[in-house]
Amino acid sequence: MMFLIQGETGSGKTTQIPQYLYEASIGRQGIIGITQPRRVAAISLAARVSEEKKTELGTLIGYTVRFEDLTSDKSKIKFLTDGMLLREAIGDPLLRRYSVVILDEAHERTVHTDVLFGIVKAAQKKRKELSKMPLKVLVMSATMDVDLFSQYFDRAPVLYLEGRQHSIQVFYTKESQSDYLHASLVSIFQIHQEAPPSHSILVFLTGQEEIEAMSRTCREIAKHLPQGCAQMSVFPLYASLPHLQQLRVFQLGQKGCRKVILSTNIAETSITIPGIKYVVDTGMVKAKRYTPESGLEVLAVQKVSKAQAWQRAGRAGRQQAGICYRLYTEEEFEKFLNMTVPEIQRCNLASVMLQLLALRIPNILTFDFMSKPSPDAVRAAIEQLELLGAIECKDSQIILTQLGKKMAAFPLEPRFSKAVLLSPEFQCSEEILTIVSLLSVDSVLYNPHTKREEAHSVRKRFISSEGDHMTLLNIYQAFKNVGGHKEWCRENFVNGRNMAMVTEVRCQLRDICAKFGVRLESSRSNTSNIRQCLAHALFLNAAELQLDGTYATLDTRQPVAIHPSSVLFNCKPSYILYNELLHTSKCYIRDLCVVDPEWLYEAAPEYFGRKLKGVNS
Numbered sequence: 194m195m196f197l198i199q200g201e202t203g204s205g206k207t208t209q210i211p212q213y214l215y216e217a218s219i220g221r222q223g224i225i226g227i228t229q230p231r232r233v234a235a236i237s238l239a240a241r242v243s244e245e246k247k248t249e250l251g252t253l254i255g256y257t258v259r260f261e262d263l264t265s266d267k268s269k270i271k272f273l274t275d276g277m278l279l280r281e282a283i284g285d286p287l288l289r290r291y292s293v294v295i296l297d298e299a300h301e302r303t304v305h306t307d308v309l310f311g312i313v314k315a316a317q318k319k320r321k322e323l324s325k326m327p328l329k330v331l332v333m334s335a336t337m338d339v340d341l342f343s344q345y346f347d348r349a350p351v352l353y354l355e356g357r358q359h360s361i362q363v364f365y366t367k368e369s370q371s372d373y374l375h376a377s378l379v380s381i382f383q384i385h386q387e388a389p390p391s392h393s394i395l396v397f398l399t400g401q402e403e404i405e406a407m408s409r410t411c412r413e414i415a416k417h418l419p420q421g422c423a424q425m426s427v428f429p430l431y432a433s434l435p436h437l438q439q440l441r442v443f444q445l446g447q448k449g450c451r452k453v454i455l456s457t458n459i460a461e462t463s464i465t466i467p468g469i470k471y472v473v474d475t476g477m478v479k480a481k482r483y484t485p486e487s488g489l490e491v492l493a494v495q496k497v498s499k500a501q502a503w504q505r506a507g508r509a510g511r512q513q514a515g516i517c518y519r520l521y522t523e524e525e526f527e528k529f530l531n532m533t534v535p536e537i538q539r540c541n542l543a544s545v546m547l548q549l550l551a552l553r554i555p556n557i558l559t560f561d562f563m564s565k566p567s568p569d570a571v572r573a574a575i576e577q578l579e580l581l582g583a584i585e586c587k588d589s590q591i592i593l594t595q596l597g598k599k600m601a602a603f604p605l606e607p608r609f610s611k612a613v614l615l616s617p618e619f620q621c622s623e624e625i626l627t628i629v630s631l632l633s634v635d636s637v638l639y640n641p642h643t644k645r646e647e648a649h650s651v652r653k654r655f656i657s658s659e660g661d662h663m664t665l666l667n668i669y670q671a672f673k674n675v676g677g678h679k680e681w682c683r684e685n686f687v688n689g690r691n692m693a694m695v696t697e698v699r700c701q702l703r704d705i706c707a708k709f710g711v712r713l714e715s716s717r718s719n720t721s722n723i724r725q726c727l728a729h730a731l732f733l734n735a736a737e738l739q740l741d742g743t744y745a746t747l748d749t750r751q752p753v754a755i756h757p758s759s760v761l762f763n764c765k766p767s768y769i770l771y772n773e774l775l776h777t778s779k780c781y782i783r784d785l786c787v788v789d790p791e792w793l794y795e796a797a798p799e800y801f802g803r804k805l806k807g808v809n810s
């Protein structure tokens with residue numbers, strides 16, 4: 194059985210259908226799994242359904258997100274991120290534990306969801322052939338391209354759910370806005386002056402810095418409003434915000450005080466934030482863009498698709514009638530793409546390719562994708578995995594190496610799992626495990642805007658001239674030396690909860706190492722072995738200082754600049770590794786580590802030999 198369900202936002206697809214299936218005993222033989230593209234959605238939905246069923250979260254209803262599993266043997270309804278279901282499929286491609294798989298928010302088309310489409314389709318077919326317990330599959334969204342989906346899923350029938358409890362009115366601007374931040378501010382304060390304070394406002398912006406700056410401005414303006422105007426509480430919401438702070442947005446606001454939530458697209462789908470009456474949509478989003486020719490995966494601010502705009506509007510009108518102000522004209526909206534370009538067509542494929550190979554799917558080009566990735570992007574991913582030693586190409590066949598098999602077992606990007614696996618060679622396993630864990634969780638640094646200077650100055654003693662990785666390592670070691678003391682965290686502006694998470698992730702990574710017989714070795718001699726190990730794993734993300742004082746990436750000579758958040762912002766080391774590229778006013782590199790060029794060359798002599806030839810010719 195395979196159905197597509199299209200129902201308006203807020204019609205009850207995600208919270209009700211799993212319960213109906215459970216009550217109809219459809220999930221008796223196995224678990225009902227519901228995938229979500231984001232962890233905050235998986236967690237908050239599990240909590241909501243659990244509350245509706247009056248059970249304790251983690252018993253009948255649970256959730257699994259990366260590095261966090263709140264399920265038990267009793268769990269029958271499980272919310273999980275699409276990435277986690279994909280990981281489970283590596284261990285069990287037939288997904289035998291599940292009687293029903295619901296792929297929710299299918300329009301988001303994350304890489305993981307797209308791969309899951311193929312995996313789930315194949316699992317269903319195979320289970321039928323083997324006369325095993327049938328796998329029922331539901332694909333749901335308010336805004337998916339039903340024709341494309343139905344065709345892909347062998348003409349699966351589409352069920353349309355009509356109706357939502359509350360209406361939503363949508364308004365456009367009359368004229369195009371050149372400054373969406375200014376336009377958002379004007380809208381927020383207009384609503385604030387006119388509407389009762391119990392009506393909360395949700396504003397969609399593009400990223401952490403923008404949101405933090407806007408929060409400050411809103412709070413400042415709110416202080417100077419005329420007497421009689423209601424108070425305002427501003428809540429930022431973005432992926433790297435500590436989890437507890439994320440959850441604060443779901444709490445009811447104080448009486449007589451307006452709640453304003455400034456969010457990235459993490460609040461765009463799935464979730465219900467109580468009290469939201471108004472949505473302000475800037476029409477902008479920060480998303481990945483990938484150019485296979487340059488091999489660069491960049492985060493850049495761009496226009497949303499129509500589907501995203503409708504999802505955003507759908508966050509209003511969930512508990513009462515809602516209003517959505519779009520800060521763009523109707524003509525502009527008409528020019529938006531109908532659907533967001535699937536992530537598989539705009540991201541680096543190295544990670545997903547490694548997972549497909551671990552799933553014993555030999556050829557990503559012939560895999561049953563709803564939308565094929567570009568052959569150039571596939572070639573670039575193959576080259577990267579080959580350089581990392583994860584695969585070998587023999588007679589036009591791609592084979593996962595022993596190293597590659599181990600790499601795929603870690604819930605990490607290939608370059609980070611490679612760093613872990615190489616660490617014994619460089620006698621720095623403990624340190625690399627810490628660094629990789631630190632990079633896998635939300636930021637452990639707490640930078641409250643009112644005490645930014647103070648936070649910087651107390652943390653100065655941890656700063657390493659060798660970069661951000663080493664600085665984070667110093668902070669972690671100091672945290673451990675005081676036994677994770679809460680007072681110490683407070684004094685040093687360190688997020689204790691996220692630090693505890695780092696310790697948890699570290700344990701999990703250690704367990705995976707133990708399972709694969711990876712001997713962990715550390716000499717604690719100096720820091721150059723740690724940086725050398727990072728150079729051998731992250732050499733594809735290296736940048737070089739130019740004669741004019743700027744930086745360029747080593748692979749494609751892309752001009753880049755050090756991000757102001759880096760401890761190296763005012764330094765000019767000759768060679769640095771970076772974790773991420775971010776495109777705002779210019780192309781920034783962030784999370785940096787100083788390295789020697791010889792280490793890079795040692796890591797991939799042929800590759801850098803070729804690159805240098807390219808530069809000289």
Ligand SMILES: Nc1ncnc2c1ncn2[C@@H]1O[C@H](COP(=O)(O)OP(=O)(O)OP(=O)(O)O)[C@@H](O)[C@H]1O
Nearest residue numbers: 202203204205206207208209241335463465511512
């Ligand atoms: N955490 C919550 N608090 C209060 N009400 C909620 C909550 N979650 C859901 N609801 C109510 O249930 C309704 C249906 O929510 P549900 O998430 O199931 O809708 P949906 O059809 O899946 O929407 P979408 O397509 O936007 O994900 C909401 O409109 C809201 O009225």
